[in-house]
Amino acid sequence: MGWNSFTSGGQNTFYGRLQFNESPKSGTLRVPRYDLVDVNLLMKPNGTAPIMVEGSELKLHDQAITIGELRGFSGAGDEILYLGTTREANNIDLFAVHIITGVVRRLTSHPEYADPISFSHDNQWFVTMDTRGSNRQMWMSGLRHIPPLIDIVATTAAASTRNNGARRFFQPILIDRYGDRGDYFGQRVNYEGDGTDGSVNDDNWNGKADPAFSPDGTRIVYWQSLVVSPACGGDNLLPCPHSTAQGGRTYRVMLARLPNRNSTAPAPVLNAPDIIPWATPFPLEATVPTPYSLPAGNFTLQGEASGFAMVGLIKDSALGTFKTVNVNYSNFSDDGMHFINGYESVTVTIPVSNPWLNHLDWYSDIVQTGEEKGTKKTGPGGFHLTINAMENLFEANGTLTTIVNGVTYDQPLNGA
Structure with a gap:
């Protein structure tokens, strides 16, 4: 399993196994429990940083492994999915790093903000919750091919403006396993509709986290919430919409059927190692090493x-x-x-x-x-x-x- 540690001092990501311990001899809970074992800190010791100094020059390193927030695994379990360091100014994207080789792939490059992601079981597609189509981020990230230099100080703001309080502007986007490239940016899963209140593409219903595929790859499930006060109404210029859902609910679960697709078999799953070659072993009492730091x-x-x-x-x-x-x-x-x-x-x-x-x-x-x-x-x-x-x-x-x-x-x- 993979997980994030989120503190005021920053965020780190880990990988390890749960192991049942029937009779613990140490620790504060001496009852049957699960322990985390073979823990890896997902940071390459003395590894390359995304931006480094060589003499009087800055160098950008696209293959640097910098996992900002772990988001799961590929359909075959051979890649770790994560939010990573930006490649273009203010454009926050999803990446994949191979568990064995450490090779990094950029999965999304659209100027809008991508976050939750799930791969299909056959490993050929992924669906991400993304603000593309809403123009929420285009005022800061729409001009592409600018190196991510100002993100040294602006990333927190770029990651925060994607929401309006509890309101997200996500919609589910289906993309093939190779990711955004050229003029290919996948397709919006719930594009079809008439845009009326409560329709499948009603923009007042915003996607939330963690979509998922059915095991046979023919359906996608995701959930949404309706914009409510204070993101609308009162002093806000946007009037609050009326819920057309049963009982006036403001949450709904959606099932998207892909009728032109045949069922597929799950991809063979990698026999994942206990120790990741490019990561840092993190036994009990270990401390996080100090990463590379740019000089002024x-x-x-x-x-x-x-x-x-x-x-x-x-x-x-x-x-x-x-x-x-x-x-x-x-x-x-x-x-x-x-x-x-x-x-x-x-x-x-x-x-x-x-x-x-x-x-x-x-x-x-x-x-x-x-x-x-x-x-x-x-x-x-x-x-x-x-x-x-x-x-x-x-x-x-x-x-x-x-x-x-x-x-x-x-x-x-x-x-x-």
């Missing part, structure tokens, strides 16, 4: 195809974490098709007493040319966002607007 300073990130970015990293003397990231792009391109010019600067202020509360002062004037044309710009005076990662209530002054190929994406309204 001024650095250059070279584009793989052209140009460069000048990057300034400033630390918070009180917290020891990074406070400000300044980036100036000059014809930066990793693929030779998308070219970035301009600047972006983000400063985060985090109270010592509350590590979940982030205040961001954001200034952006980015222009993209090439295969896609777009801008990511703040208004006069910048964009200033305050958000608590445990509450997800959007409160901002100023504007941050992204335009992609002539389509404008504005930030959410405060409280909405």
Whole structure:
């Protein structure tokens, strides 16, 4: 089994087995119990970090194993699924790492936010709960191919704006096992419908966590909740919808049938090892090793195809974490098709007493040319966002607007 440890000091992920202990000789509960044994910390000792410094240059490492939040296993049990370090600015995605080889695959790349995920038993498909289609995140992440430099300080905010309090903007998205690529971004499972109150594609019914496939791969089950106060009604500009469900329920379980698919057999399941070769053994009383830490300073990130970015990293003397990231792009391109010019600067202020509360002062004037044309710009005076990662209530002054190929994406309204 895999699990997460979530504390004010950060998050770590683990892998291990449950073993029945009929007559415990140690511990506080000397009764028959299950013990966790052969525990692995899912961190490579002295491993490569996503962003590292070599001399005066920054280097990005896409094969770095950085499991932010463990989300389960592939259908064959050979890969661990997780939310990982961003590959593009403000774009939070799902990844898979092979249990034996440590090879990392990026499963989602759509600019919207993906989180819960489940693989089919035949290992050929996965369904994820995703905000794509809602435009919830496009104002900050819609302009792609920008390296994730500001995410050094902006990731918590990017992960928090996907919700409005208890309201999520998730819908189930079906994607083949290879993941998003090119112009393929899967399909919305509940797209078919007339959009009326209570219909299968009523956007006021939002997906919750953990969808699942039937064993034969022909059905998908997921659950939803209806937006309720204070995410609507009262001072909120959005009126609260009336539930059309029996008894006025605001939760429902949905079963999506895939009628054009034949039943499939489950994939052979990997005989998983007790010890993962790339992980860190974590016996009783072990401590989490200190991961690689970027130094403060001024650095250059070279584009793989052209140009460069000048990057300034400033630390918070009180917290020891990074406070400000300044980036100036000059014809930066990793693929030779998308070219970035301009600047972006983000400063985060985090109270010592509350590590979940982030205040961001954001200034952006980015222009993209090439295969896609777009801008990511703040208004006069910048964009200033305050958000608590445990509450997800959007409160901002100023504007941050992204335009992609002539389509404008504005930030959410405060409280909405």
